[in-house]
Every structure is written in structure tokens, then in C-alpha cells.
Amino acid sequence: MATRFHDRHDAGRRLAGELHAYANRTDVIVLALPRGGVPVGFEVATALGAPLDVFVVRKLGLPWEEEVAMGAIASGGVRVLDSELIREVRVSEADVERVTAIERAELVRRERQYRGERPFPDLRGKTIILVDDGLATGSSMRAAVAALRQEAPSRIVVAVPVAAPATCNAFGAIADEIVCGMTPEGFKAVGHWYDDFSQTSDEEVQALLDRARLSTHATT
Numbered sequence: 001m002a003t004r005f006h007d008r009h010d011a012g013r014r015l016a017g018e019l020h021a022y023a024n025r026t027d028v029i030v031l032a033l034p035r036g037g038v039p040v041g042f043e044v045a046t047a048l049g050a051p052l053d054v055f056v057v058r059k060l061g062l063p064w065e066e067e068v069a070m071g072a073i074a075s076g077g078v079r080v081l082d083s084e085l086i087r088e089v090r091v092s093e094a095d096v097e098r099v100t101a102i103e104r105a106e107l108v109r110r111e112r113q114y115r116g117e118r119p120f121p122d123l124r125g126k127t128i129i130l131v132d133d134g135l136a137t138g139s140s141m142r143a144a145v146a147a148l149r150q151e152a153p154s155r156i157v158v159a160v161p162v163a164a165p166a167t168c169n170a171f172g173a174i175a176d177e178i179v180c181g182m183t184p185e186g187f188k189a190v191g192h193w194y195d196d197f198s199q200t201s202d203e204e205v206q207a208l209l210d211r212a213r214l215s216t217h218a219t220t
Contacts, residue, residue: 003182003184003193005194005195006194007194007197008196008197009040009043011040011043011133011162011181011194012039012041012044012047012161013047014181015044015131015161015179015181016043018181022048022127025127027125027127028048028050028126028128029121029126029128029129030045030048030050030131031052031053031054031055031130031144031148032052032054032055032130032132033140033141033144034114034200034205035199035201036133036200038200038209039133039200039204039208040131040132040161042211045212046212048129051121052208052212052213053209054205055074056107056110056111057074057140057143058073058074058103058104058107059139059140059143060073060079060099060100060103061099062091063098069082070091070096070099071096073103073147074107074143074147075107076120076147076150078147078148078150078151079100079147080150081096113206114206123152124151124153125152126153126154127153127157128155129157130145130156130159130175131159132160133161133190133194134161134163134190135162135163135171138164138170141158145158145171145175155176155177156175157176157177157178158171158174158179159178161181161193162180162181162182162184163180163187164187165184165187
């Protein structure tokens with residue numbers, strides 16, 4: 001891959017070239033982390049002839065330090081908790097449930113907005129290609145992989161156009177396969193590697209999901 005991407009669609013088309021082994025397979029589904037991962041995932045799914053859906057992840061922050069994750073919830077009703085951290089810093093069960101309830105309400109809102117009445121896909125035995133627009137620390141992607149394990153897929157492939165080298169390497173022990181289009185030494189931030197890294201809107205997410213769904217139906 002070249003050193004910069006024009007935008008997320010350009011990044012997705014180029015990332016798809018690294019995933020050609022998964023093209024036209026009936027067991028493959030592309031899951032994108034909204035919102036920025038959806039334009040990338042749309043191009044990957046289109047190139048591979050695979051269905052596209054979103055996988056929403058919400059971090060569960062400590063009650064007194066929201067940036068420190070004590071767990072996460074994700075699409076499909078999955079909750080992953082860091083029991084050791086919770087025990088170590090003495091978070092009460094009531095606080096865990098309170099934080100979970102707040103984040104679950106936001107997750108449900110986003111799920112409804114993006115998916116409408118469509119059910120969450122059955123991922124058992126599937127090969128999941130989990131896509132985002134890049135990996136810096138990788139915390140959301142780690143939570144997504146941990147949550148997806150509970151859905152019993154046969155294989156989880158994490159695929160991103162650009163990643164910090166150490167983060168990409170670390171995912172080798174977390175996912176079944178990690179595909180990082182490029183891992184520049186002077187990483188800085190994901191947005192540094194895009195000419196256009198403007199925020200993806202909810203409307204764009206919905207439009208891309210609708211287009212992908214119509215395309216999938218047209219070829220089945």
C-alpha cells in the first residue's frame with residue numbers, strides 16, 4: 001500500500017486487495033466498527049462479495065475514571081468484564097450494573113439507528129472480517145474480538161488499512177489473523193494517514209449499510 005489514503009473508501013478498496021483469499025465465500029461476513037470503520041468495511045464487503053453489518057462496541061469505564069475500561073458491551077447482547085481489575089480496584093456490583101445500563105442504552109440507540117428492525121446476524125461457524133479505519137491503541141477492537149468470541153465464529157480476521165506497529169503485532173495473539181495494510185514507524189495517529197479524515201455521519205453509515213444490503217440481495 002502507498003503511504004497515504006485519499007479517504008476511507010480509498011483505504012477500504014486497497015485493504016480489500018489484501019483479503020482476496022476471502023472473496024466469494026458463503027461463510028464470510030464483514031463487520032465494521034461504526035462509525036469510521038463502515039466506509040472501509042463497505043468497500044471490503046463489496047470487493048469480496050460478502051454481506052456487511054455493524055458491530056457496535058461500548059466501553060465500560062470505571063465510575064471515577066471513564067477512560068479506564070473495566071469491560072465492554074457489544075452487539076448481540078455480549079458483555080465482557082475485566083474481573084481482575086474490578087476486584088483489584090473494588091468496583092461494587094451495583095456500580096458495574098449502573099455503568100452497564102447507561103452504556104447499554106446508548107448501544108441500543110445506535111443499534112436501532114443503524115440496523116432498524118433487522119436481527120443481529122447469526123455468527124456461529126462464520127469467518128468474520130472485523131474492520132475499522134485504523135488501530136492506534138486498539139482498545140475498541142480488543143473489546144470487539146473478545147465479545148465476538150462468545151458468538152462462536154470459526155475465525156476472526158481483524159483488518160485495518162493502517163496501524164501502530166506494536167498494536168498490529170499485539171493482535172497476532174488476539175485474533176486468528178491480523179491484516180494491517182501498513183504499519184508506519186512514525187505512526188502518530190490514524191487520521192495522519194488520510195487526506196480526508198472527516199467524521200463519518202450516522203446518515204452515511206445507514207446509507208452504506210442499505211447499499212450493501214441491496215447489493216447482497218441482488219447477488220443471492
